[in-house]
Amino acid sequence: MAPTNVDYSLYLVTDSTAAILGDRDLVEVVQAAVEGGVTLVQYRDKVSDTAVLVSTAKRLHAVTQKHKIPLLINDRVDVALAVGCEGVHIGQDDLDLPSARKLLGRDAIIGVTVSSVEEAQKACKDGADYLGVGTMFATATKRNTKGIIGTAGTKKILQAIADTGRDVRTVSIGGINASTVQRVLFQSSHPKKKLDGVAIVSAVIAARDPKQAAKDLLSLVKSPPPFAAASLANTQKATDIGTLLEKAPTIIREVGSKTPLSHNMTNLVVQNFAANVALAVGGSPIMANYGEEASDLCKLRGALVINMGTVTPEGLQNYALALKAYNIEGGPVVLDPVGGGATAIRRAAVKTLLAAGYFDVIKGNEGEIKTVFGAVVQQKGVDSGASTLSDLEKATLVRDLAARERNVVVMTGATDFVSDGLRTYAIKNGHELLGRITGSGCVLGTTISLMLAVCREDKLLAAVAGLLHYEIAAEIAAEREDVKGPGTFVPALIDELYNVQKSTSGGDIWWLKRAK
Ligand code: 3NM
Ligand code: MG
Structure with missing residues (x-):
């Protein structure tokens, strides 16, 4: 899949901790979510050993390939290479983007986490395919985030990306769920650039019915909020x-x-x-x-x-x-x-x-x-x-x-x-x-x-x-x-x-x- 044809509407980011996944099997949860309509998956696992990362990623890749959606790996370019999946997502403290690009090649999808205009401009210049813009709202899923930027901060970053003149996609992340998703998309949007989607962890992974949760979220993403309709x-x-x-x-x-x-x-x-x-x-x-x-x-x-x-x-x-x-x-x-x-x-x-x-x-x-x-x-x-x-x-x-x-x-x-x-x-x-x-x-x-x-x-x-x-x-x-x-x-x-x-x-x- 060419990096430019990716649908970022509903981006599922995984979490394997007991607080969010519970005692369920991650691959089964992701499979359900993908059946519900998730358009992109990031395997994010900060705790497992490398061998487990590779074997889980391979199982996840089988699921995403069946549904023709990309699988990206958080942080670990080596795991992405081992699995042969579509790309990686890197944070500001991970391997730098030019090095990741050199290792993965032009066709890989590479996303970067940004929290400021400066980080966004740099990632655009370095050739990111998409940016994860956050943190939108405070979230229990990731406590050590760089800052809560809200819809106002996100809009500033969107404007800065538009001003670079580069075609870089964007998703918002942090505390997004069924009751906030439409407002996030509506209020963050800048006249020159809209968000392409939202990245979500707990509202899908921790949901009792991940398939239904994904289905509901996707339909919310596709429609304007009631107060704006x-x-x-x-x-x-x-x-x-x-x-x-x-x-x-x-x-x-x-x-x-x-x-x-x-x-x-x-x-x-x-x-x-x-x-x-x-x-x-x-x-x-x-x-x-x-x-x-x-x-x-x-x-x-x-x-x-x-x-x-x-x-x-x-x-x-x-x-x-x-x-x-x-x-x-x-x-x-x-x-x-x-x-x-x-x-x-x-x-x-x-x-x-x-x-x-x-x-x-x-x-x-x-x-x-x-x-x-x-x-x-x-x-x-x-x-x-x-x-x-x-x-x-x-x-x-x-x-x-x-x-x-x-x-x-x-x-x-x-x-x-x-x-x-x-x-x-x-x-x-x-x-x-x-x-x-x-x-x-x-x-x-x-x-x-x-x-x-x-x-x-x-x-x-x-x-x-x-x-x-x-x-x-x-x-x-x-x-x-x-x-x-x-x-x-x-x-x-x-x-x-x-x-x-x-x-x-x-x-x-x-x-x-x-x-x-
Ligand atoms: N990155 P939830 S916030 C993985 O701000 C991640 O960069 C963030 O989880 C950032 O959807 C976050 O459960 C967790 O709030 C988002
Ligand atoms: Mg990281």
């Missing part, structure tokens, strides 16, 4: 802000007529306010912080808000559980990383959440969005604080974060910035009084969640509709004669959120005049 299928995206503004009232009206669920896992301070805002905007709120409830709630075609304003260790576990449930169902999820830059614990919580699942929208103030992007900023409290960025820098930040996460990012401030990584808009609606009351950002998250619930196919449009509904209502409330300051502003805001929702059912001309 609707938006990927949507080819008629609004491209200019004018079109978005015209479409927004339709979304607002739909919230009023469909009364979608807004499931809030939110902080102690705003629970009551968020529930009132959800009702005023036309939705049906539930404040449910117990993660186990999400498996039922996610089926109701609503949306979830995860607001980490009063995060605790138990809360974080609950968020992750709910996030997973919504991701499986394709139900939209909004992350509100409240006070994300205030403490080390919150910065770590943001990282944990981003690794735990997919957020359709991330909404925060400048300090919070910077923190999610990875900058170390010291926030004082959960309020927005002083801005340090120019408008151009803000627009660039939201665009880059949205492109990295492949979602929609909303950054609030005197001017709000919204982006899906391709389309980036500045919106100047709103009122200074929003900065004088608590929870004004949090309940915007709730408002956006309702728009997402009725508009899964264009999440940017949903975010813009939520932002405009909310900020235009705030302007109207602030202009009212009975509003004397922050105290009277709160009930007026709830009134006007309700009125905007009602009045969009008529003509929408006033709306276009208001939107800035």
